[in-house]
Amino acid sequence: MVAEQLETLMARYVAGSLPAPVRVLIATHLAMKPESRAMCEALESLSGAELSDLQGVALEDRDGMLARILASEPPAAVEKRRKDRDTVFPAPLVDFLGFDLADVPWKTRLPGYKIHDMGIIDGIGVNLFNFRPDRAAPSHTHHGLELSLVLSGGFTDVFGHYLPGDISVADPDVDHRPQADPGEPCIGFQVIEGPLKLTGPLVRRLRDLIG
């Protein structure tokens, strides 16, 4: 069930149709999990084939566009590839946050439970969480799907045991009561479909990550 939902998220990641925070969550997962990267690359390969199989739509001004491209100045070479940087959090997450683990402005919610709440981005609730070893998450309900990516440490809930790179998928009607593993704090990145009351096709899509 969870694998199925993750695969659909991966497919929508490949298509580029996920809201920004969910895209970052999947990109970070991919940076940590080679086997998911293989699936993702396979889907991209199929997308390339689909692109080639499309019936083309004529350009407004084929000659003009071609001439503009050939006459364009090459962009100045800028070396800022992700791989060059050495960070604790995977690069896609650092790019999104604008900072690394050392600079997370944690706020204590409850003893042994800190979060950095980023509010609603692209219609999605976004936060970093940090549980002391063995700490159980406070009981909570959410209106939409909740995705939690483990960055370090681990946690257990009724569905399983999640280690760095793993994503827990919690439906709104599920009381999963996660508990951090012993030994080290459990730090993770979480996105929650917001309890938005808006209507319209865009908002509907945002609230419809997997369907």
Added chain:
Amino acid sequence: MTDRVERDFSHLALCVAKNRDQTAFAEIFDHFAPRLKAYLLRLGTPHLQAEELVQEVMMVLWHRTNLYDPCKSSLSTWLFRIARNRRIDAVRRAKSRSTADLDDPMILPEPIESAQNMLEARDRDRQVRAAMIDLPREQYDLLRMAFFLGKSHNEIAAETGLPLGTVKSRIRLAFTRMRSNLGQASVEDV
């Protein structure tokens, strides 16, 4: 598209990279630019913006052909990734009103890996596509709506008129097939 055609485009891309061959570039342009436009329109991109994005993607190809490795992926897959990332970035830019940066890591696919991985990568590309050919059409079509058009289960059900449960089970079967094919690939590599 056949393997033969893919190879020809890879060869043309090498000519562009090595010799700044404008004729070779025009041949790639005439094949892919109208298809990229069709792809962007299908995703609901407004016409004018679709044309702009096509130009930007082809401009990346013209100036950064040296970053394309024909052994790592087919040219169509490389261009697909650039188009997808450009489309996402265009939305982001529209929000922040900043200008495009062709070297932004968001736009360019990951750079070339070591030569040892090259043959494996191209084999995988071919293997994945071949493996999907014998997937039942009814499964592949729904899977395609997810990975190529970015639809959720609900949206796919609404568009096809199929019950949600049918959509989910067909997509699950398609993924199971893919996983097992990928698994086989890694076993054979050993």
